[in-house]
Amino acid sequence: MADINAPAFPESVADGTIVEWHVSEGQQVSRDDLLAEIETDKVVLEVVAPDDGVVTKIVKQVDDTVESNDLIAEFEAGASGTTGDSEDSAPAVDPDQPAAPVQKKQAADGGEPVQATDKKGDADHKDQSPAVRKAAKESGVDPKEVEGSGRGGRVTKSDMANPTLKADSSIKSDSGRPVAESTGERTEKRVAMTRLRKTVANRLLAATQETAMLTTFNEVNMKPLMDMRTKYKEQFEKRHGVRLGFMSLFVKAATEALKRFPSVNASLDGDDIVYHGFYDIGVAVSSDRGLVVPVLRDTDQMSMADVESKIRELGGKAQDGKLGLDEITGGTFTISNGGVFGSLMSTPILNPPQTAILGMHAINERPMAVDGKVEILPMMYLALSYDHRMIDGKEAVLFLSTIKELVEDPAMLLLDL
Structure with a gap:
């Protein structure tokens, strides 16, 4: 007889809740079969079978709270029992x-x-x-x-x-x-909120109540970036095996802007300002379980192909509920793209303890004045929400203007200008 225990939670996670059992008592399972899901404040963790055998007893039921390494079930390796191909399996x-x-x-x-x-x-x-x-x-x-x-x-x-x-x-x-x-x-x-959604709600509410949040706006001409993407997207995909999107350039532009304005890459810890010497950018993703922010580590050392590949990988994990705690913790800056849902303009909410967040929006054609003439151009509104306790208005405006310049002239990134 062997014990099935909850995973070892990191220090930042106190406990979790069993949200689903995929097996029943007496059911035969194979090694690495999914047994249960435990939802924490940050992510859903999976508990799998340690070997071929039978789940002899379920100790913790759905909605029970468990702590790190708590006993949740008993297991007998090598035994045989009833079979169940899925949660909805039943005798023919x-x-x-x-x-x-x-x-x-x-x-x-x-x-x-x-x-x-x-x-x-x-x-x-x-x-x-x-x-x-x-x-x-x-x-x-x-x-x-x-x-x-x-x-x-x-x-x-x-x-x-x-x-x-x-x-x-x-x-x-x-x-x-x-x-x-x-x-x-x-x-x-009437459905109870999940732990993840409840945690997100509390954090967002705290951000609006406990920070001096302010938002500044700008607009960017997306035509140069769209022309570059049209010209090179086939070559890019053929060489790197991943599609060329807009997010990778915004990540690289934000990284460069963060280098120039260190306070935007900083965080507050009590009365202390923590300046980070690295660039970990979170990309907000909407999933069935709620809003999650997987983090791209050391974006200053990543190529655009690396960024596209990692975003695709983390986005897939977010939709499947497979993100690990190490993939959503930390982060020094966040980018949220409401444009994928058609949002024209919004004021994104800070992701504490970070002090700024960039909001991207939908690309719409609009008449613009260019050299005294009216041209129809694909334009995007950008929004930067920031904590005014940490970042002055001048820094916020210049930071957003830097991103605008780099996106409107992508060659500046390549030439390190």
């Missing part, structure tokens, strides 16, 4: 056959009959995956009232996320009050 059922009726079965010793139930009876909850039970607890929706898309009509996690109610359903919350009508109109669903 012929949907054309009627459900087995409830029967009374005479005990072999002539004693009192015992009640046998089918899947429609009191044992329904035993056939539901942990994810389904968790969704039911959060929403107050009874899985028995939901149309299932799994084998034999079994309700799956995705069914609970967007429930289609049975025609005769009358879903009620734990208090007995109806929470949804069978017509599907004017429905409501």
Whole structure:
């Protein structure tokens, strides 16, 4: 018998919450199979099987709080048990056959009959995956009232996320009050915030209340950068195996600007100003679990191809919930690109303890005055939010102007001008 423990959390993470079990007690698993997910304030961690065997006992249930290295399950290597290919696996059922009726079965010793139930009876909850039970607890929706898309009509996690109610359903919350009508109109669903989203919310609220945040704006002509990308994108992708995007040049331009204005690359620690001699730039990513900011390390030593490759790698991990703690901690500056969602202008919120954040926005064609003539150019608004306790207005404006100059004339980066 072996113990399955929670991962060792770093000092900055006090505890975590078990958000999902992908196996049940007695289930046979293979080495490195995903057993459970633990959500911390910063990232979701996966617990995998140490060997082939059976999960004999689940000690910590969904929504339980666990600390570093806590025992969460017991495991027996080499043993065999029930199989389960996924959270929604179930014994094969012929949907054309009627459900087995409830029967009374005479005990072999002539004693009192015992009640046998089918899947429609009191044992329904035993056939539901942990994810389904968790969704039911959060929403107050009874899985028995939901149309299932799994084998034999079994309700799956995705069914609970967007429930289609049975025609005769009358879903009620734990208090007995109806929470949804069978017509599907004017429905409501109450879901508890995840630890990650709650942490992000608290940090953003603190940033607005505890800093002297101010935002300055500028606009940049994207035509030179777009022309360069059109000219070299095929060669770039062929040589480096990654597409040439706009973010890599903005990262490199921000890195150069940070070198010229060290206070923008600094952070506040109490009454102390910490000037960083390195450039770790976070790139904000919106994922299904909430906003995360994976960090590019030492961007001054990265090529544009390196930046594009790393952004692609970290972005994929963010969407899959696979980011490690070391990939989202730290950072001396942040870039947020609301333009991918069509945002024309916004005031990004600081990511403490950083003292500045750059906001990119949508590229729109606008009439611009150029040498006394009106030209239609692809323009982007840039926004720099900064902590005025640390950064003076002059530095903030010049920092943003530097990024504008470098983006409008990319050759300056190559020539180190």
